[in-house]
Amino acid sequence: RDILGANVLFSNANLNELESLLTDIGQKVSGSSDFIMKVDTDEFLTVHDGNGKSDATASRVIEYLSGFAQNETHPLRLLPGNARVGYVQGSIPSESVCEKDIHSTPDNFPLGEPQDDPHFKMVYDSRVHITKINLGGHNKVESEATQFNIIHYHSRCIEIELENTRRVLERHD
Numbered sequence: 001r002d003i004l005g006a007n008v009l010f011s012n013a014n015l016n017e018l019e020s021l022l023t024d025i026g027q028k029v030s031g032s033s034d035f036i037m038k039v040d041t042d043e044f045l046t047v048h049d050g051n052g053k054s055d056a057t058a059s060r061v062i063e064y065l066s067g068f069a070q071n072e073t074h075p076l077r078l079l080p081g082n083a084r085v086g087y088v089q090g091s092i093p094s095e096s097v098c099e100k101d102i103h104s105t106p107d108n109f110p111l112g113e114p115q116d117d118p119h120f121k122m123v124y125d126s127r128v129h130i131t132k133i134n135l136g137g138h139n140k141v142e143s144e145a146t147q148f149n150i151i152h153y154h155s156r157c158i159e160i161e162l163e164n165t166r167r168v169l170e171r172h173d
Helices: 015-032 058-070 095-100 158-171
Strands: 043-048 087-090 122-125 148-152
Touching: 043 058
Parallel strands: 087 148
Antiparallel strands: 043 148
16 A cells, blocks of 8 residues: 555446445445545546645655555544645646647646635545545535646637536537
């Protein structure tokens, strides 16, 4: 447990079936994990430095997580149960990027400042029985914040937003 690991799962389930599937998976893997987070393909895990910035280097994420495995007083160990991602940092649509290529990769879009969002993503403590992982993995209860920061490349070119919205509607049947 002292190395960074992740499970990526693919399913043909439609979005109406995904919530129960996520919950079932979370309950099954909780015994072999420390905590569980549900993130989307346009979300990237980083660590907030406590000074208003996020550190997206893999070494900083590894340092934060390995500290959890090696230190009994690590902030993640001291949480009273489920917690939440402390910060979210959204992408900013850019006309100049979209004019060059509407399919530009996320790293071409500027980012806003990290924001505290108490309802963004839940960090499920694997020692606590998981009753439900909602479709977005969002936090619905009062929870302690972690140093996790999610860079969320949701806002991009309008054509891509329309395509993504169409796909969501289709996948909900």
